[in-house]
Amino acid sequence: MASVPHIRIEGLSLQYRTKGGSVSALQDVSVDIPPRSFVSVVGPSGCGKTTLLKVLSGVLKASSGSVSLDNRPIEQTDLSGKIGYVFQRPLLLPWRTALQNVLLTTEVARKDVPLAERQADARQWLALTGLSGFEDRLPHELSGGMQQRVSLCRALALRPTILLMDEPFAALDEITREVMQEELLQLWSATESTVIFITHSISEAVLLSERVIVMTARPGRVDEIIDIPFARPRDEELRGRPEFAGLVQHIRGKLHKRKVPVGADS
Amino acid sequence: MIRNSFTRTLGQVGVFVVFFALWELAVDLLHVKAVILPPPSVIFQSMYKHWYYLLQNSWPTLIAVAGGFAIAAVLGFSIAIGIAYSRWVSEMTYPFLIAAQVIPKVALAPLFIIWFGFGLAPKLVIAALIAFFPIVINTARGLISVEPELIQYMRSLGASWSEIFFKISLPWALPYIFASFRISITLAVVGAVVGEFVASDSGLGYVISYANVSLDTDVMFAGIFVLSTLGMLLFLAVVLLEWFFISWQMAVEAPPETM
Amino acid sequence: MKGFRTLLATMLVVAINAPAFALDKVTLRLDWVYGSEHAPIFLARDKGFFEKEGIDVTVLPGQGSTVTVKLVGNGSEEFGYAAADQGLMAYAKGLPVVSTAVILQKNPVAVIFPKSSGIKTLTDLYGKTMGVLFQSVGEKQWRYVIKYNKLDQSKIHEVALDRNIAAMIEANKVDASLAFFFNDGLKVVSDGTPMDWILLSDVGLPIYSTALLVNEDLLKKNPDLVRRFTRAFVEGWKYSVDHEQEALDAFLKANPTVDAKYSALKLPEVLKLTQSAETEKNGIGYSTKEKWEEMQKALVDMGIMESPIDVSKVFTNDFLK
Numbered sequence: 140m141a142s143v144p145h146i147r148i149e150g151l152s153l154q155y156r157t158k159g160g161s162v163s164a165l166q167d168v169s170v171d172i173p174p175r176s177f178v179s180v181v182g183p184s185g186c187g188k189t190t191l192l193k194v195l196s197g198v199l200k201a202s203s204g205s206v207s208l209d210n211r212p213i214e215q216t217d218l219s220g221k222i223g224y225v226f227q228r229p230l231l232l233p234w235r236t237a238l239q240n241v242l243l244t245t246e247v248a249r250k251d252v253p254l255a256e257r258q259a260d261a262r263q264w265l266a267l268t269g270l271s272g273f274e275d276r277l278p279h280e281l282s283g284g285m286q287q288r289v290s291l292c293r294a295l296a297l298r299p300t301i302l303l304m305d306e307p308f309a310a311l312d313e314i315t316r317e318v319m320q321e322e323l324l325q326l327w328s329a330t331e332s333t334v335i336f337i338t339h340s341i342s343e344a345v346l347l348s349e350r351v352i353v354m355t356a357r358p359g360r361v362d363e364i365i366d367i368p369f370a371r372p373r374d375e376e377l378r379g380r381p382e383f384a385g386l387v388q389h390i391r392g393k394l395h396k397r398k399v400p401v402g403a404d405s
Numbered sequence: 406m407i408r409n410s411f412t413r414t415l416g417q418v419g420v421f422v423v424f425f426a427l428w429e430l431a432v433d434l435l436h437v438k439a440v441i442l443p444p445p446s447v448i449f450q451s452m453y454k455h456w457y458y459l460l461q462n463s464w465p466t467l468i469a470v471a472g473g474f475a476i477a478a479v480l481g482f483s484i485a486i487g488i489a490y491s492r493w494v495s496e497m498t499y500p501f502l503i504a505a506q507v508i509p510k511v512a513l514a515p516l517f518i519i520w521f522g523f524g525l526a527p528k529l530v531i532a533a534l535i536a537f538f539p540i541v542i543n544t545a546r547g548l549i550s551v552e553p554e555l556i557q558y559m560r561s562l563g564a565s566w567s568e569i570f571f572k573i574s575l576p577w578a579l580p581y582i583f584a585s586f587r588i589s590i591t592l593a594v595v596g597a598v599v600g601e602f603v604a605s606d607s608g609l610g611y612v613i614s615y616a617n618v619s620l621d622t623d624v625m626f627a628g629i630f631v632l633s634t635l636g637m638l639l640f641l642a643v644v645l646l647e648w649f650f651i652s653w654q655m656a657v658e659a660p661p662e663t664m
Numbered sequence: 665m666k667g668f669r670t671l672l673a674t675m676l677v678v679a680i681n682a683p684a685f686a687l688d689k690v691t692l693r694l695d696w697v698y699g700s701e702h703a704p705i706f707l708a709r710d711k712g713f714f715e716k717e718g719i720d721v722t723v724l725p726g727q728g729s730t731v732t733v734k735l736v737g738n739g740s741e742e743f744g745y746a747a748a749d750q751g752l753m754a755y756a757k758g759l760p761v762v763s764t765a766v767i768l769q770k771n772p773v774a775v776i777f778p779k780s781s782g783i784k785t786l787t788d789l790y791g792k793t794m795g796v797l798f799q800s801v802g803e804k805q806w807r808y809v810i811k812y813n814k815l816d817q818s819k820i821h822e823v824a825l826d827r828n829i830a831a832m833i834e835a836n837k838v839d840a841s842l843a844f845f846f847n848d849g850l851k852v853v854s855d856g857t858p859m860d861w862i863l864l865s866d867v868g869l870p871i872y873s874t875a876l877l878v879n880e881d882l883l884k885k886n887p888d889l890v891r892r893f894t895r896a897f898v899e900g901w902k903y904s905v906d907h908e909q910e911a912l913d914a915f916l917k918a919n920p921t922v923d924a925k926y927s928a929l930k931l932p933e934v935l936k937l938t939q940s941a942e943t944e945k946n947g948i949g950y951s952t953k954e955k956w957e958e959m960q961k962a963l964v965d966m967g968i969m970e971s972p973i974d975v976s977k978v979f980t981n982d983f984l985k
C-alpha cells in the first residue's frame with residue numbers, strides 16, 4: 140500500500156459479550172471513504188463511533204461484514220505504523236517532555252529512521268502547532284489545549300495514511316477549540332492522510348469535513364451520509380454562510396428525530 | 406502561614422520539641438520513677454553516654470532492614486507482574502497472599518530460627534515477609550492502571566510487549582511502587598527488630614530487649630530513639646530515591662509542605 | 665410465703681455478719697505464665713488459706729520477673745512473685761520492692777543437655793554448640809560462672825536462643841543450652857528425651873530465686889495485711905511439700921488445658937528448690953543477710969548492679985513468724 144487507500148466499509152457489524160448477553164455495537168454499516176478525504180462521524184453517545192474507529196485501527200475485529208483498503212481486506216493489510224490516533228484525552232506520558240512524547244510513535248514504528256532525523260521532524264511538527272519553545276516542557280506544565288496539540292503531533296509524526304480522531308477537541312474551551320480546528324485543517328493540508336473524525340459538535344463536523352456520516356443510537360447504523368460541498372481551503376467565515384447553517388440544521392434534525400430506545404439488542 | 410522550606414522544617418522539629426517537653430513535664434509532675442519511664446533528658450544523656458554501643462548495634466539492624474527490604478522489593482515486584490498480567494495468577498494467589506499477610510510474624514519468628522538458623526537469615530525472612538505485601542498490591546495496581554487505549558494503540562503500531570512494559574507500563578507504575586516503598590521500609594524496620602527480639606545477640610532489638618530485663622530503662626529508650634532515627638533516615642532515603650526516579654510526579658502531586 | 669420468710673432470715677444473717685465478709689481484695693502478679701511451679705499458690709487460693717486470713721486474692725499471670733517487679737514497685741499491684749535478684753536490682757534503681765519470703769532458695773538457671781550427649785561437667789561443653797539467652801540476666805550469670813570456674817569461653821560455640829530452647833534441643837540444633845531447668849529442661853523430658861543439667865548455683869553462683877515481693881509503702885502502711893498474706897502464701901507452699909499430689913490436682917483443675925505430664929514432672933523439682941539448710945531450721949521462705957550480700961556481690965561483679973546497697977532494706981523475715 141504505497142499511497143493513501145480507498146477505504147470501503149461494507150455491512151460492518153460488531154457484537155460483543157456482556158453480562159446481560161450479547162450487545163450489538165455496530166449493525167450493517169456501509170461507508171465509502173475516498174483517499175485523502177476528511178470524514179466526520181456524528182451520532183448520539185454509545186452509537187458505536189469509537190468502536191468503528193477501533194475496527195479501522197485494527198484493535199477490534201468485526202463480527203461480520205468487511206472493511207477493505209484498495210479492495211484488499213483490512214485483515215490482510217499491514218497497517219502497522221500507518222495509523223495515527225488522537226484520543227479524547229491527550230494521554231501523554233507524564234515523564235516525557237513534549238518532544239519525547241511526540242517521538243513515542245516513531246520510536247515504535249519508524250525504528251529505521253535515525254533518531255536525529257526523527258527529532259528534527261518532531262520539532263517541526265511542534266513548531267507547526269505553535270509549540271516552539273515548549274519542546275522540553277513536561278505535560279503537567281502545559282495547558283489542556285497544548286497537550287492535545289502534542290498528541291496531534293505524535294499522531295502526525297508517523298505521516299499516517301489514516302488519521303483517526305476521537306473527539307479530540309471535546310475537552311477544550313470554545314475559543315481554543317476553534318483555533319485548533321483551523322490548525323488541524325492547515326496541518327492536514329500538509330499531509331496526505333485520510334481523516335476519520337468523531338465529534339459531538341455538528342458545526343465542527345460540517346466545517347471540517349467533506350462527508351458527514353450520521354449514525355443512529357445503539358445498535359449503531361448509518362442513518363445518512365451527507366456530502367459537504369464547500370471548497371477548500373475552508374475557514375471560519377464559512378460558519379456565517381446560510382448554506383452552512385442549513386446543513387447543520389438538517390443534520391441536527393436527523394439526530395433529534397429518532398428517539399431510539401437505548402438498550403441491549405436481543 | 407509562610408510556606409517555605411525553612412519554616413516547614415522548623416515546624417516539624419518544633420513538634421518533637423513540644424512532645425519531649427510535655428513528656429519531661431509529665432514525668433516530673435506525676436512523679437514517675439525513672440526506671441518505669443525516664444524523662445527525655447535522662448534518655449538523651451544515656452544516648453550520649455552509650456553512643457558507641459548504640460552505633461555498633463545499629464549496624465546489624467540496618468543490614469537486616471536493608472536486606473529484608475531488598476528481598477521484599479524483588480519478591481513483591483515479581484509477584485506483582487504475575488498478578489498484573491495473568492488473570493490466573495491473580496485469582497490463584499490473592500487469597501493466599503492476604504492470609505499470609507495477616508498472620509502475625511511474631512508468632513512465626515521462633516519457627517524461622519529453627520528453619521533458617523541463627524543470625525541474619527531469620528531476620529531477613531521476617532522483615533521481607535512483613536514488608537512485601539504493600540509492594541505487591543501497589544505495583545500490581547500501578548501496572549494495571551495504565552491507559553488501555555494507549556496500550557492498544559501502541560500494540561497496533563507494532564510495539565512489542567517488552568517495549569510497552571519498559572516504555573509505558575513500568576514508568577507509569579513507578580509512583581505507585583514508590584508509595585508502597587515508603588510504607589514497606591518502615592515495616593521492614595519492624596520486622597528486623599521482631600527478629601532481634603526473639604533471638605539475637607546484636608542489633609537494636611537486642612539492645613532494647615536486654616536493657617529491659619536489666620531494668621536499664623533509660624538505655625532501653627535510648628535504643629528506641631536510635632531505632633526511630635534509623636527508621637526516619639531510611640524513609641528519607643526512599644524519598645530521595647523517589648525524587649531521583651520520578652521527580653516529574655512529585656512536581657505534579659506534592660504541595661510544597663508534604664515530605 | 666415460707667420461701668419469703670427464709671429469704672428474710674438469710675438477709676438478716678448476712679447483714680449481721682457483714683463485717684466478716686469484708687475481705688481485703690489484692691492482686692498477686694506471678695513471674696510468668698501459669699505453670700505447675702505455681703501449683704502451691706493455686707492450692708493456697710482454692711483451699712481457702714487466703715480467705716481464712718481475710719484476703720480475696722486475684723492471681724495474675726506474668727510476663728517475666730522484670731515486669732512483675734516494675735508493677736509491684738510502681739504500686740500497680742500489691743504483691744508479686746518474682747526473682748529476688750530482680751527485686752534487689754529494682755530497689756537499687758529506686759523501685760521500693762521488698763521480699764517477705766524467699767520461696768525458691770536456689771536459682772534454677774542451669775546448663776541443660778540431653779543425657780545422651782555425655783556431658784558431665786562444664787568442660788565437657790568444649791567443642792559443643794550452646795544456646796545462651798543473650799537478652800537476659802541469665803547470660804551475665806553464665807559469664808560469671810565461666811569466670812569463676814576459669815573456663816575457656818572461646819571453646820564453646822554460643823548461639824542466641826530465647827524462646828524456643830526446647831524445640832531447638834529436640835531438633836538437634838544445639839547440644840546444650842542455658843535455661844530454667846524445670847521449664848525447658850523438663851519440657852524436653854516430657855517430650856521424650858531424657859535430660860540432665862548443671863545448676864549454676866552448684867558451680868559458684870549463689871542466687872536466690874523467686875520470692876514474694878511487696879511494695880515498701882504498702883508494707884509500712886499496712887503491715888498486718890502483709891503479714892496475713894505472707895502467712896497464707898507460705899502455708900500454701902508448706903502444705904504442698906507434704907501433699908504434692910493435692911497441689912498438682914489443684915493446679916490442673918484451675919488450668920485444664922496445660923500439659924499434665926510436663927506439669928507433673930515439674931512440681932517435685934520445684935518443691936525441692938524450696939529446701940535449704942536455713943529453711944530446715946526456720947521454715948520455708950527464710951533468707952539470710954549473708955546470702956543476700958553474697959548474691960549482691962555476684963551481681964556487682966557481673967556488672968548488673970553498679971554499686972552495693974544495704975540489703976537489709978530489701979528483705980525481711982519478720983512476716984514469716
